[in-house]
Amino acid sequence: MNYEGLKIPNHVAIIMDGNGRWAKERGMTRSEGHKAGFSMLKKLTEYIFSRGIKVLSVYAFSTENFKRSKQEVNFLMNLFETKFKEYADIVKKKGIRVVFSGKKASPLPDKVIRIMQEIEEDTKENKVGILNLCVNYGGHLEIVEATKKICKLVQEGKLSLEEITEENFSHYLFQDLPPIDFMIRTSGEIRISNFMLYQLSYAEMYFSKVYFPSFDCQCFDDAILAYNKRNRRFGGIQDENENN
Ligand code: IPE
Ligand code: IPE
Numbered sequence: 001m002n003y004e005g006l007k008i009p010n011h012v013a014i015i016m017d018g019n020g021r022w023a024k025e026r027g028m029t030r031s032e033g034h035k036a037g038f039s040m041l042k043k044l045t046e047y048i049f050s051r052g053i054k055v056l057s058v059y060a061f062s063t064e065n066f067k068r069s070k071q072e073v074n075f076l077m078n079l080f081e082t083k084f085k086e087y088a089d090i091v092k093k094k095g096i097r098v099v100f101s102g103k104k105a106s107p108l109p110d111k112v113i114r115i116m117q118e119i120e121e122d123t124k125e126n127k128v129g130i131l132n133l134c135v136n137y138g139g140h141l142e143i144v145e146a147t148k149k150i151c152k153l154v155q156e157g158k159l160s161l162e163e164i165t166e167e168n169f170s171h172y173l174f175q176d177l178p179p180i181d182f183m184i185r186t187s188g189e190i191r192i193s194n195f196m197l198y199q200l201s202y203a204e205m206y207f208s209k210v211y212f213p214s215f216d217c218q219c220f221d222d223a224i225l226a227y228n229k230r231n232r233r234f235g236g237i238q239d240e241n242e243n244n
């Protein structure tokens, strides 16, 4: 779809959910669902950046997802290890910088951590847009980690309390990103599941019943059309003359 004349959100975030149910519905394994989800992610990423969105955050693996069976966690870690590089290469060619939000530490396998660091290093000069992949990510964890970074600086006398502001707080998060304008969650669940709690404060939210592996570019277009009908007030009022 042509986005000319439409309001385009600067930062879009997607909770990719429903891979397992998509597979179950088709008599396939959960792993096959994750594989299908990953191919849809590749297509969507290219499409989203081609439409003028500057920042895209995607929830790939939460801190809580380690509760899943060893088999499923291993499959996903293996998928990240073998597929992230080629995914990043496609994105890199478009001038997009790739960053990872989440704790780059155990229980994430060393190999996955290394690949994440390589990709960040390899794309760090890119300026066209930012792809933020959330892996071993939790919103609580991110805020706690930011608090620790700040306390350490204060303890060392490198930062004063007055210097901590709403304007610069995001600097201490996993990645310093602009606020999220539009959040999409697939699969029919209407919750945040510990995703980007700080950055979502004024985001418009869109919940689709479609399972992620079926959430294609047309579904994304529908979401953008819904976003265009929203009236973002940020605590203000729409019409200055209305309430007197
Ligand atoms: C989302 O799909 C992918 C990850 C959380 C890694 P799910 O695996 O949660 O799929 P459902 O929700 O069980 O269908
Ligand atoms: C959220 O999906 C995490 C990711 C999409 C990576 P979940 O499937 O883990 O969320 P819950 O458990 O249904 O809340």
Ligand code: MG
Pocket: 017, 018, 019
């Ligand atoms: Mg799920």
